Amino acid sequence: MTHTSPVDSYHVINLAQKFGLFSEQWKPKVVAQMNDYQFKIARLEGDFIWHTHFDTDEAFLVLEGELRIDFRDGSVLLRQGELYVVPKGVEHKPYAAREVKLMLIEPHGTLNTGEQTGERTAQNDLWI
Numbered sequence: 316m317t318h319t320s321p322v323d324s325y326h327v328i329n330l331a332q333k334f335g336l337f338s339e340q341w342k343p344k345v346v347a348q349m350n351d352y353q354f355k356i357a358r359l360e361g362d363f364i365w366h367t368h369f370d371t372d373e374a375f376l377v378l379e380g381e382l383r384i385d386f387r388d389g390s391v392l393l394r395q396g397e398l399y400v401v402p403k404g405v406e407h408k409p410y411a412a413r414e415v416k417l418m419l420i421e422p423h424g425t426l427n428t429g430e431q432t433g434e435r436t437a438q439n440d441l442w443i
């Protein structure tokens with residue numbers, strides 16, 4: 316049987332397999348895209364920089380470990396299986412005492428450092 320589906324192969328994305336392909340921290344990797352949104356996975360440990368995304372919300376889904384997201388007037392602690400959406404325009408700083416594995420869901424073109432581009436800015440649109 317042949318078919319003409321645009322899907323060449325019914326390829327499932329396995330996140331454990333994807334995490335096995337890299338060990339560097341603070342470098343989000345794109346694993347899938349849906350319309351304009353990308354699904355990125357990353358390993359984070361330690362402190363990030365304060366930054367803001369003026370154009371978009373940013374979703375964090377913790378897959379393994381714990382992530383704290385600090386705000387100027389509070390913080391949230393995300394454990395495995397927990398999700399949080401940082402609203403557009405809200406300054407935030409991720410922190411993980413130990414390495415955390417997470418997924419970011421955000422529009423194509425979103426920089427990890429928001430407006431604070433510099434040495435902590437990761438290469439964008441890097442697929443794995």
Ligand code: NI
Pocket residue numbers: 366368373407427428429
């Ligand atoms: Ni952010």
